[in-house]
Amino acid sequence: MKKEYKNFIGSFLFLSGAVIIFVCISYMMRPVDNRNDGMMMGFYGEKNHSLDVIALGSSSVYRFLNNPVLWEEYGITSYNLATGSMQSDVYEMLINESLKTQSPDIILIETRPYIQINQNKKKEDIYFRKASDYMKYSWDRIHYINEYTDDKEKRFQLYFDIVFYHGLWKEFGLGNIYRVDNEYVDRMKGWRSVFESVPMNVPKDYSYVSEQSIEAEKEKELERLIEYCERRGVEILFVATPWEMNEERVAQNRYLERIITEKGYRFLNCNDHIDEIGLNYATDFYDEKHVNVFGAEKVTRFIGQYITENYDMDLTHDKSTISEWDKVLDRYAQEEQESKAEKE
Template structure:
């Protein structure tokens, strides 16, 4: 066999395996579970950020991204931060996330939420925690090492994390349009990784067990990963801050054990359970938590405000509000400001609602009048850029297609049934003469579908 033949066959074998890996990767992206609002949105949102644009990276489990609200940090202190975490994130995944962060960003501060430092090691972590943390991280040597650390062997389970198709192949019957289109969509995360909610815990949270006696359980492997995080921060000229979010069943002895570890490594540590216990932090235990372990928006704002002041006092961080051009955090603030309840939603008539909205070019209005021409016809029109862009008087069944913002609009009449579909979701509401659907071009979503008798 000649050298040329050997090289040709070797290239063919390598090409075959590359093709197989490519097919498995694409198939995995389609069939894998999409943790929208959790790790999928957080991770892909991070990779959508402009390189070297983040000054503070927040790493950790759900306690991190339910506690630190980057929009509040920016509004109050001009700090450009991102919550780059995943639910139930074990310490070896925190190392992986930090390595990924340093590949794309040059943060001045890394804030590690230490909830997962205390308690059992890797082998007590649930599969769900690993799936949440690993599924959306791009394949790399570091990810392969992390999977091996988590699984402990190169076996079928190991490859199910490398190619999630092996775990989620049975989802093919449940696939929706989102599964096929998600990875072509804009991944911008306008909460900067924070998980918004104003829901309140059904029962008041109890933090009065903080001073109970006991012994902290910190596995050696978690200390090893903490040391790896310290080393990575030093190597990349970032300062490390450890912090603990408020939660039930956290105790002083755990705080003291972690403070000993932090002091030995010349790292700052802030415990918000300790601050609350010492009356240095005000929290409403009946209103500021979404459950017994996580803050809601009200509690997160209070803790984030304190954290922002601490960051400003102890680290050299620029005020990005002074940037000459609007940045990603300015847009995120605008996004949040436009969400939620607005005055037009309380309008008592279609005329009043239209008068409130017609001068705002960032709104597209899809208006339906079911009693046009003295009740003889139904008329629909699209109001965009402060003028009528499409006007239809329905006399028979039909369909009209139009692009609005980043979405697909379909206006349809089937017999005497009318539809207003935006990205395949019908937003038309019956019950009155008028239906006004409000589409926000900044949010790229419907913000209201209102019905008026007159």
């Protein structure tokens, strides 16, 4: 073989090796705060095409939708693809990514990000990073990063998150090595429980409130998302989980409900069904925005009931999936027991 060819092949192999090692190291260096970050990694750890429902959102999802209960009560396999303060601009990216390995009957979209406007959060990259930094490297990821920002330097840091996280080598441990393929098994399928209980004020009666439009930018995002889901043939259910209401939030939920239903999609506003759900403001919340484990069980049952009544779903699963989910249920039961023992 000519020396030139040999050098070319050698260089190609060397660079390929460098790319593979780079990707593996990048994945391993990603920080995972099991409380609310890195759920995308746990999602990758799910068996392919095993999920019936994927729920997107912020803590308004992972504190509300109790996946073990959804399995126990309705036989629905689900995953909360949610991170703290997730913004609605990442929904399309996450749906696109989740459809690569799953074919869910329903994608549940929590609507709080459409009405909860926080100018600072919009400016901070951290909320985008919480989603993008845990995705596997792909052209789609690059595409969505390019859509997110025009700033070239920022793009570079988002493409290669190791630029951001390499300083965490000091905290590197065995757990990092297991994430070499950017996957781990999320023991609770994205559900995070809080057993603490803090009494909340019973909300006022806002039945007199009429509609108030949401921010134009957010409305565009919503329209784009619906168009995208239609293109991909994905069934979506919009859900507003219960939290502290005020006139503005109620009015914006009304507006959301109208524009979503006009487009032919369902919008389940749990805040309008507090009595049906059976939520007790004295015992079922741990702060004004989140329910605790007791409230979550009630909300989950309500959502589960709604899904089974309104959607025609094939809930048959193979043996290994059933066995895996039964283990999840056992873990949840154990967690509950441990918590009770701790309190006593």
